[in-house]
Amino acid sequence: MKTSWRITLGGLLLTAASSAYAEEPLGCVEVTVGGYKAPNYDCLSQQMGNNPEGAAAAKKNLEALNVPVSKRPPNQVGLATPAATSTRMGNTFGTSVKPQRPPQ
Template identity: 60%
Template sequence: MKQWMNMMAGLGLVMALPGAQGEEAPVCIEVTVGGYKTPDYNCLSRQMGNAPQAAKAAQRAQDAMNVPVNERAPNSIGLATPAATGVRMGNTFGTSVKPQRPPTPGDN
């Protein structure tokens, strides 16, 4: 009887181990409190992070963030572009040093 109980306890431990069920994703438990569902975000994050392409996607994202300064767009590093300057100056762009402004309310 004692041997049978030890065997069942060992079997229970093996069944409770995280990797014992193969390649299946862990089941996430939702808790309902007062009518509001609360998912287990840690479990959902683990499920989303186990994609085989995740390492490749993370590497591509990291490479995209490390673009040299001389290859970046001018507006992403704070430089003025002709389009932005044209918007700021209005219809006086290229003809005046003073930007276009609407008339003040007292000038009518």
């Protein structure tokens, strides 16, 4: 009877120990060597890569970058704006078709 209890208890301890090692660590370990911190980059990259909200955020970022041409500002499309034309023409903006040039 005592041997069966020992076998059962031993089996329970082994399963508990193996399940404890099977779980992934919750935090990352930082090691300090000679005053310099050395983080575990594998652990940090796993934590950053397994974010289910990360895919949704990446999709929103791509959508924000892909603005339709009809909704872009004119200077991004290559059209002239009043401010750019005024700078190019100088003080003759609105009075002459020739831009202002400094005297030779």
